[in-house]
Amino acid sequence: MIDRICISINNRCNLACSYCHFHEKGKIEAAEMDAYEILNNVKKYAEKRFPEKGFKIGFVGNGECFLDWQALKSYIACLEDAPGIRIYTITNGTVRLPEEDLAFLEEHRVNVGFSIDGYRELHDKYRCNSFDRAMENVERYRQTTGHYPTFNATVGRESLRNAEEVISFFQPFGTKVTFSRMIGKYGISLGEYRDFMDRAGKELPVRRGGLDCTMYGGLCGAGTNNYFFANGKTYYCGNCIDLPPVGDSGISLEELEKISLTFDRSCCYKEFLGCYTA
Numbered sequence: 001m002i003d004r005i006c007i008s009i010n011n012r013c014n015l016a017c018s019y020c021h022f023h024e025k026g027k028i029e030a031a032e033m034d035a036y037e038i039l040n041n042v043k044k045y046a047e048k049r050f051p052e053k054g055f056k057i058g059f060v061g062n063g064e065c066f067l068d069w070q071a072l073k074s075y076i077a078c079l080e081d082a083p084g085i086r087i088y089t090i091t092n093g094t095v096r097l098p099e100e101d102l103a104f105l106e107e108h109r110v111n112v113g114f115s116i117d118g119y120r121e122l123h124d125k126y127r128c129n130s131f132d133r134a135m136e137n138v139e140r141y142r143q144t145t146g147h148y149p150t151f152n153a154t155v156g157r158e159s160l161r162n163a164e165e166v167i168s169f170f171q172p173f174g175t176k177v178t179f180s181r182m183i184g185k186y187g188i189s190l191g192e193y194r195d196f197m198d199r200a201g202k203e204l205p206v207r208r209g210g211l212d213c214t215m216y217g218g219l220c221g222a223g224t225n226n227y228f229f230a231n232g233k234t235y236y237c238g239n240c241i242d243l244p245p246v247g248d249s250g251i252s253l254e255e256l257e258k259i260s261l262t263f264d265r266s267c268c269y270k271e272f273l274g275c276y277t278a
Helices: 021-026 035-049 065-078 099-107 120-126 131-145 157-161 163-173 190-201 253-257
Strands: 004-007 055-059 085-091 110-115 150-155 177-181 227-230 233-235
Touching: 004 035, 035 055, 035 065, 035 085, 035 253, 055 065, 065 085, 065 099, 099 110, 099 131, 110 131, 120 131, 120 157, 150 157, 150 163, 157 163, 157 190, 163 190, 177 190
Parallel strands: 004 055, 004 227, 055 085, 085 110, 110 150, 150 177
Antiparallel strands: 227 233
């Protein structure tokens, strides 16, 4: 059964991070998509398949979702009658939402992850000198909600060379960190990434996924429970957006259940296909 999906609500970002795989090879497209249709399909599916256990929806993907805050807010509100569905979103932290909107996220139990790669010099090297703006909004989030958000940190070669400094940066916040593996031309190998995760896990509350994504420390969920909805289409996962889609965004989750990909899920599906190496 499928127990999670990701929805990209827009195709625009106010940063141009050098390692962003969505912006390589023209993967960003402008296309209409009915997000409410997706959400209604998920609600029907989750009510039938997961009457007790929750279903997870991530509003993440091609763009910075806070740039389209009113749309995101309406999608979250659409799920108010489905309390078993858990919601998360990830922001680059540079969009200044009013305190009442930060409070809205907290009231709706949305897990908000801020993309912070670590200390200032490391973060700014790849993420357009956005560290100060992002950390200012991290603090505003804490002041409004009473706790720090979670963090999403991309791990590349610079992170490996300065692992202790990266780990030390996140320790004072006392919140969970999702370390994601950098892929593409700046990428690191799966072995290097997992070694870093083992090291960081001794000193930090590190998120390790299940059948989800090797980029986030788990097994590859491509074609199982990590479907990605973007640009009016459905893809095996966010990494597979440059592969042919499996259908349009209105496809039912029951139809997606019928798809079966057979490969070693300890590795990324894209690497299984030989699409990239590090």
